[in-house]
Amino acid sequence: MKINFQGKIVEVNVERTSVLGKFSGLMLKTSKTKNLLFEFGDKNSSIHSFFVFFNFLAVWLDEKNKVVDFSIVKPFKFIVKSKVLLI
Numbered sequence: 001m002k003i004n005f006q007g008k009i010v011e012v013n014v015e016r017t018s019v020l021g022k023f024s025g026l027m028l029k030t031s032k033t034k035n036l037l038f039e040f041g042d043k044n045s046s047i048h049s050f051f052v053f054f055n056f057l058a059v060w061l062d063e064k065n066k067v068v069d070f071s072i073v074k075p076f077k078f079i080v081k082s083k084v085l086l087i
């Protein structure tokens with residue numbers, strides 16, 4: 001997947017999550033797992049890191065795959081949302 005970060009195109013290998021994959025995500029996985037792509041209908045959806053035992057990078061993209069926000073998420077966070085309101 002190609003994403004636009006600070007005006008540069010970056011190629012990132014990702015695995016699209018299924019409906020079930022959205023629920024399990026990184027829970028009980030190791031830090032060696034593949035990069036996961038979560039596609040949500042609601043642009044301002046949140047994620048959590050319950051039962052994730054490592055820090056990970058969450059990246060929010062717009063419809064043109066431009067990075068609009070990112071955050072390093074620590075284990076066992078109740079709610080993680082983009083600081084940028086996506087409309």
